[in-house]
Structures are given as structure tokens and as C-alpha cells.
Amino acid sequence: MRKENLIDKIMDAGLKNTKYRVHIIDLLSGTEELLSAQEIYHRLIHKKLRINLSTVYRTLDKLVETKIVSRVQIENEKQALYEYNRNIHHHFLICQSCNRIIPIYHCPLHEYEQKLEEESGFHITAHRVEFFGYCSDCQKSVTKHSS
């Protein structure tokens, strides 16, 4: 995304345009990866930026509040992960061996959700799905080891 667009995005959200915000959004929007606050911090430091870790956390809080970024807490991971919000509903497939996180863009729950609302009386606003298992690479290496 062009820098001007990033700045628009920040200001449209009612936030002040600061260089760190531009860098953080730029970083997240430029990768498919989910990054932790600490990973973001280290990548910015590596780019010779003198940002402080608390600024990273505070910036991410703001970006999550304004829905520019989403925060994801994977089961059993201590660090929260952040991803650029591309407004595409998705879930994750997580390899328990190499820890790769793969997004899935098909959601099997939309019809079910309505049924669930009727049955439960809940008004459902969101859901979350994660699949755990072993990616094809890791299945191969297990086979190799055990043969």
C-alpha cells in the first residue's frame, strides 16, 4: 500500500499520523504472517527505528480498536498475534509441529450459526475456528523418522 494511503487510513480512523504507525501498518499489510508485538518491535528496530516496545503495544491497541488490525490469540501461544485486517472472514489451520499458521478462507459455519441462534436464543456476533494438526511437510518428516 502506498504511504499516502496508509496515512489516510490512520487519520480516517481518528488517529494521529505518526511514523511508527505508518511503519507498523506497512509491516502488517505487507505480510500474510501473523506477527507478535515483540516480533514487530524487533523488525522495526532492525530497520533502525528507535521505537519503544510499549509504543508498539499501544499502537497495536489503537489499530485493533479502529479495526485496522486484528488481534488473534492462538490456543497455548503465550503471545498475542496481530494481522492486518483485510476484511476477509477466515480461520486458521495450525501445524502442531512447525507452528505454521495457514489461513482458510472458507467458513463452514454460516448456515449453522443461524440454527444455533434459534436454538440457543443467543445473538451471535462473531465466531472463531481453529484446526490443529500436521501440515504435509511435517507429516513427511514424521514418516521419515519412524521408518
Place this chain on the structure above:
Amino acid sequence: MRKENLIDKIMDAGLKNTKYRVHIIDLLSGTEELLSAQEIYHRLIHKKLRINLSTVYRTLDKLVETKIVSRVQIENEKQALYEYNRNIHHHFLICQSCNRIIPIYHCPLHEYEQKLEEESGFHITAHRVEFFGYCSDCQKSVTKHSS
């Protein structure tokens, strides 16, 4: 569950039979609620047991290892929650207003999982689903307030 059965369960798992383990399993198996380590600790203290919080954590670790108990990490909750493992596959409906957690015993993903395995090459071993929303009680109070 009778105390003798609890003790059998503990010893069958290869753990030593200690009074705290009996109390913790008893507590969890006697409620539908998900309890945090700290909540368990306080409930035992309230029963005049002189248990230590680290013992609670260590006991829960063992019980999770041996699958007597399951550990659940709800998105945005800092504390892990524990539930007695009744070996009934289920997911949760979570009220974002009153924080009630309601188990759902129907799983809409079993067919889908196979398709996903074929498409992704993953070998899936587990999944996790959470629905967020507002329970019927909380919907009522919102309506009341806003009218």
C-alpha cells in the same frame, strides 16, 4: 462421583493419590462451569484446605496431561479455564456481556474437516470453535436500557 472412584481415576492415571487431587477433581466434576486455577484455589481455601496456589497449577497440569481435565483458553481471557473431561466433544457460546460460557454439544465441523484435510494436505487432529454474542438475558437488558 464417589470418592473411591475419584481415587481410582487418579491412580489409574499413574498419579499418586493425594487429598488435593481428590478435592480438585471433585470440584471440577461436580460443576458444569469452567474454573480458573485461581478460582479453584479460592474455593478450596474456602473449604478450609491449606493448599498452595502452585500446587493447584501443578495438579491441573498433571490432570490435563492425563486427560482427566481439559484446559481451555478463551479468546481475550487472561486466565486459562479448566473443565472436567467428560469425553463429550463440545464447543462454547460466550456471552460478551455477562461472560457466561455455555457448552454446545453439536459439532458442525465433522464432515467439513475431511474435505479440509483433502484440500489442505493437513492431517487434522483437533479443532476449536467459539461463538461470541449476547445471551437472551443480556439481549433483554440491552433492550430495556435503550428503550
Place this chain on the structure above:
DNA sequence: TCATAGATGCGAATGGTTTGCATTTGCTAT
């Protein structure tokens, strides 16, 4: 009963995240 692996208590450490406060910066109205 004894020996020993495992369980517990206690205090300290860990590690991700948050916060208080002084200082700096971006934005808006002049």
C-alpha cells in the same frame, strides 16, 4: 517398616503486557 519417586509449600523468577509520568509531537484554530 524403609527407600524413594513424586508431591507440596514457599518464595522468587519469568515473561508478556500495561501503566504512570514526564516529555515530545501532530493537529487545529488563530
Place this chain on the structure above:
DNA sequence: ATAGCAAATGCAAACCATTCGCATCTATGA
């Protein structure tokens, strides 16, 4: 362009759930 104010930042300290080291105790089975 400039001043004024709210918001953002840096830094150190706090927070808080969870874990760990180590001394002591206890359940188990030989």
C-alpha cells in the same frame, strides 16, 4: 507560520498469570 492542546512516546516500574528451584514431606510398593 505559530500557539495551544490533546494525543503519542520513552522509560522505568508495575502487573499478573504462571512457572520454577529447592527444601521438606508423603504415598506407594518392596
